[in-house]
Amino acid sequence: MGNNPAASGxxxxxxxxxxxxxxxxxxxxxxxxxELVPLPLGLAVYESGGTLGYVYFPTDCIxxxxxxMKDGASAEIAVVGHEGLVGVALxxxxxxxxxxxxxxxxxxxxxxxxKILKRxxxxxxxxxxxxxxxxxxLITQMAQTAVCNRHHSVEQQLCRWLLLSIDRLPANELNxxxxxxxxxxxxxxxxxxxxxxxxxxxxxxxxxxxxxRVLDRPGLEERVCECYEVVKRESDRLxxxxxxx
Amino acid sequence: MGNNPAASGxxxxxxxxxxxxxxxxxxxxxxxxxELVPLPLGLAVYESGGTLGYVYFPTDCIxxxxxxMKDGASAEIAVVGHEGLVGVALxxxxxxxxxxxxxxxxxxxxxxxxKILKRxxxxxxxxxxxxxxxxxxLITQMAQTAVCNRHHSVEQQLCRWLLLSIDRLPANELNxxxxxxxxxxxxxxxxxxxxxxxxxxxxxxxxxxxxxRVLDRPGLEERVCECYEVVKRESDRLxxxxxxx
DNA sequence: GTCGTTCTGTGCGCTAACGGACATATGAGA
DNA sequence: TCTCATATGTCCGTTAGCGCACAGAACGAC
Numbered sequence: 001m002g003n004n005p006a007a008s009g010x011x012x013x014x015x016x017x018x019x020x021x022x023x024x025x026x027x028x029x030x031x032x033x034x035e036l037v038p039l040p041l042g043l044a045v046y047e048s049g050g051t052l053g054y055v056y057f058p059t060d061c062i063x064x065x066x067x068x069m070k071d072g073a074s075a076e077i078a079v080v081g082h083e084g085l086v087g088v089a090l091x092x093x094x095x096x097x098x099x100x101x102x103x104x105x106x107x108x109x110x111x112x113x114x115k116i117l118k119r120x121x122x123x124x125x126x127x128x129x130x131x132x133x134x135x136x137x138l139i140t141q142m143a144q145t146a147v148c149n150r151h152h153s154v155e156q157q158l159c160r161w162l163l164l165s166i167d168r169l170p171a172n173e174l175n176x177x178x179x180x181x182x183x184x185x186x187x188x189x190x191x192x193x194x195x196x197x198x199x200x201x202x203x204x205x206x207x208x209x210x211x212x213r214v215l216d217r218p219g220l221e222e223r224v225c226e227c228y229e230v231v232k233r234e235s236d237r238l239x240x241x242x243x244x245x
Numbered sequence: 246m247g248n249n250p251a252a253s254g255x256x257x258x259x260x261x262x263x264x265x266x267x268x269x270x271x272x273x274x275x276x277x278x279x280e281l282v283p284l285p286l287g288l289a290v291y292e293s294g295g296t297l298g299y300v301y302f303p304t305d306c307i308x309x310x311x312x313x314m315k316d317g318a319s320a321e322i323a324v325v326g327h328e329g330l331v332g333v334a335l336x337x338x339x340x341x342x343x344x345x346x347x348x349x350x351x352x353x354x355x356x357x358x359x360k361i362l363k364r365x366x367x368x369x370x371x372x373x374x375x376x377x378x379x380x381x382x383l384i385t386q387m388a389q390t391a392v393c394n395r396h397h398s399v400e401q402q403l404c405r406w407l408l409l410s411i412d413r414l415p416a417n418e419l420n421x422x423x424x425x426x427x428x429x430x431x432x433x434x435x436x437x438x439x440x441x442x443x444x445x446x447x448x449x450x451x452x453x454x455x456x457x458r459v460l461d462r463p464g465l466e467e468r469v470c471e472c473y474e475v476v477k478r479e480s481d482r483l484x485x486x487x488x489x490x
Numbered sequence: 491g492t493c494g495t496t497c498t499g500t501g502c503g504c505t506a507a508c509g510g511a512c513a514t515a516t517g518a519g520a
Numbered sequence: 521t522c523t524c525a526t527a528t529g530t531c532c533g534t535t536a537g538c539g540c541a542c543a544g545a546a547c548g549a550c
Contacts, residue, residue: 153506
């Protein structure tokens with residue numbers, strides 16, 4: 001891995017798996033245009049229907065893709081972390097999407113001008129393949145979100161959400177109020193309180209005032225519905241392995 | 246349009262919009278390998294996790310993408326008709342997906358060997374762009390399905406489902422029992438009976454023993470949730486217009 | 491016609507989640 | 521240390537949808 005600049009010496013919080021998986025030559029070509037930017041909690045990286053000026057490759061942050069309805073209710077469609085990028089609509093050809101992208105956990109991301117990514121994508125080759133495979137993983141996540149919304153309890157969905165989140169974070173902790181989690185899941189805050197209460201009583205998590213720590217990951221995996229496993233397995237199958245940083 | 250073979254003289258039930266939108270030269274190259282095949286009701290065009298030997302371009306049939314859970318419960322993820330193709334995972338690079346594809350309304354589709362489509366896709370150009378734009382429309386549909394599953398009533402979802410279906414069929418009619426619709430929506434059959442009863446009482450549809458006729462499309466559009474409109478608008482924006490056959 | 495299968499209608503009781511109101515706890519800042 | 525905004529806990533009644541059981545209705549086969 002020593003010959004891959006993205007895999008070793010870059011002075012960043014962590015790295016982005018897609019960038020790290022690029023062949024050195026492709027990565028070098030992008031490097032001058034990659035800009036590491038901080039993404040503060042709550043920032044709308046991308047608004048519904050807006051133009052995509054940049055795409056973002058998260059390193060240690062999490063970005064939620066969600067749809068906000070006319071009446072203000074919302075639902076998370078998918079979540080993106082160091083394994084992916086925000087802005088697939090760019091190279092898919094649509095330039096925009098009906099959903100929003102909101103920073104759910106603050107951190108850093110590599111920002112790249114849309115026109116540059118588009119140009120690189122058009123070359124075909126490893127970059128294109130990588131981005132398309134990632135998009136398929138994202139599709140699986142969306143599909144499974146639909147299934148989960150239909151059939152599973154708030155508690156199961158919370159488990160899924162927690163696992164998906166900590167998979168994308170460096171530690172077993174995240175800063176997120178129950179109110180915000182409720183917005184993501186599209187359920188009531190009280191519902192999250194109740195579900196989180198169960199998980200805490202069972203010793204699986206500890207939380208207080210917007211800080212959640214996962215104490216027993218295997219325990220969560222026992223309670224979660226099959227949706228998590230499906231998404232995880234497809235991600236592992238489709239995406240480059242995350243090499244040690 | 247006279248110089249586009251797909252737009253005029255092909256002796257088929259109808260045509261597929263993606264194929265019809267190809268430049269003549271690209272279409273001609275594919276033509277020898279396109280095979281018009283009948284897709285009977287209930288056929289599993291594609292099984293979860295299986296290999297994609299062929300992709301299908303529906304003409305007058307509808308194919309549902311759905312996920313079946315371990316306990317047998319199911320939920321539809323998206324629906325594909327003459328506007329698209331079944332098998333996007335092929336060119337996205339994954340070769341398989343966790344979902345099934347089942348024929349919901351019998352008819353015909355053009356079948357194409359996977360390796361041929363893959364080869365053509367790798368060339369880039371109009372075919373690639375077309376397929377990727379379609380995939381984005383599909384992504385929107387999945388995302389909106391997730392939202393709809395979370396927030397809307399069975400009746401609203403039934404309206405959405407009916408509209409999406411008849412948009413893909415030549416007439417305002419479809420053959421489908423309430424039992425099967427319930428499987429698609431992932432709800433109880435009784436729930437569909439009740440919702441369909443309302444719609445019939447309101448004079449919007451007529452149904453009997455597996456045959457549904459839409460009597461008042463504008464009426465359905467009044468009752469449907471915003472999800473239908475979002476999906477429709479994105480499809481119109483992203484996909485080639487359906488030229489008159 | 492008659493039978494039997496397959497759809498559709500309807501009536502339970504039950505539960506998860508909703509909507510709203512309000513009580514309590516906690517931690518940051520004065 | 522006290523204060524206050526914010527986060528969490530808990531109570532209500534209400535409702536949509538579930539699971540089940542069974543009754544009617546329509547159609548095809550004979």
